[in-house]
Amino acid sequence: MAEKHVIKISAIISFFKDDEKLIARGENALESGHLNSTTFDADLSILRGSSMRDRQYSVEVSFNSDWNIVEATCTCPRGQLRCHRMAAVMLFGHYNVSVTDKACSWNLKNNSKSTVQNISELYPLKPHTSTPRNLTEDEINLFKTKLKLFNGTVGFSWLLAEEGENKTTKLIIDVETILFNNNYLQSNDKRSFMKHQLQVTDDLILKVVEATVGQIRNECWLIYRKHRLTASNFGVVLAASKRNRFPPSLFKQIMGES
Template identity: 40%
Template structure:
């Protein structure tokens, strides 16, 4: 890891979690030492990735922004002179944390969920306390983000055709999704399936944009939840 105080940039190499590969990461700081933007050489690096988070955590615990420019280029080695690769969990073991003085019961959690539900789902805790999506239903529809950043899509010469073929849903699958996502915002699977897809709530905005032949950044932000339309550029 290297920190350049003049340019206010942290540079480092992060080992990929599933392959023997290093990604180059850069984190740029603004004047009050908060992250302004970042980049990584992994497929998701121009959007968001956990390699940036890993370098940010490492810098937070090992680097002071008031220090002079310095660098740590020699990785740790074991007694056999082999380079050691550590995960974030190994570097910073999690500590048991409890905000309450005692363990909260399931009934108390259920009572809180019922109370939060009265606000119409507009509270952050509603999502945080929502039950996990059953593993058997997670693959009911293709994960759009995972598809766009997959090596198969990245290396395909006919990206548009490949994308449309992969996300196509049969009538049977559509009915199955309809049944499994009943309740919409109260259903965790609904939130997973609708991500990066054109739904009834935003389809009108897409049609209007097509008629005007104008596609403002606000439209991409509405569809993806992010201001960068990189994923759509890859697809189309």
């Protein structure tokens, strides 16, 4: 740290008066270790610095006899005007150049890593087990049996079901299938296409009622109601349609977020 500052903060602010934000950016670059080396020549009243990170840019700052900044250049694309690299070098000079300094130089510690790591190296997989020991086949089967005792649909029941155990024949097409259908995506009138695909007959309605007995305990009920207006929400939707007002709270209620 300089005993008595030669390069005044006021001189730096005056130099960047048309774009003072560059001073803050330069300060951030200096604190982040983007300045590699700096040289000060008191006889020539010149401060030089090299920066930054991936590309090497050279900065040169000239002062008059009163240590006001006369000129600054940088080899970066913006260097003929003003850039934050100039500000970083000036700020370093403010903190480190004193009235007793003659020609001197500093090599700044570079904190950046020279090696590039991939994701697996940055976040190595850690061994994980959900149980303190490996379970026996009998214990796993017992767990599956106990899951079936729940009076409702449990995610694990489906995940642990034997392959081919749950064979559900869809009576009606679900909304999600339509949304990802190529014919729907390429349709010029998506509303009409959706309306046509969702049409059901009275006989089909009765079949769906029969197939979804038990509601939450029935897998078909979960499939058919997905992305559809159910009876519990139909009344509020009709009321909103009559008022022609659809507040955000209505959509939250439909999506089950309220």
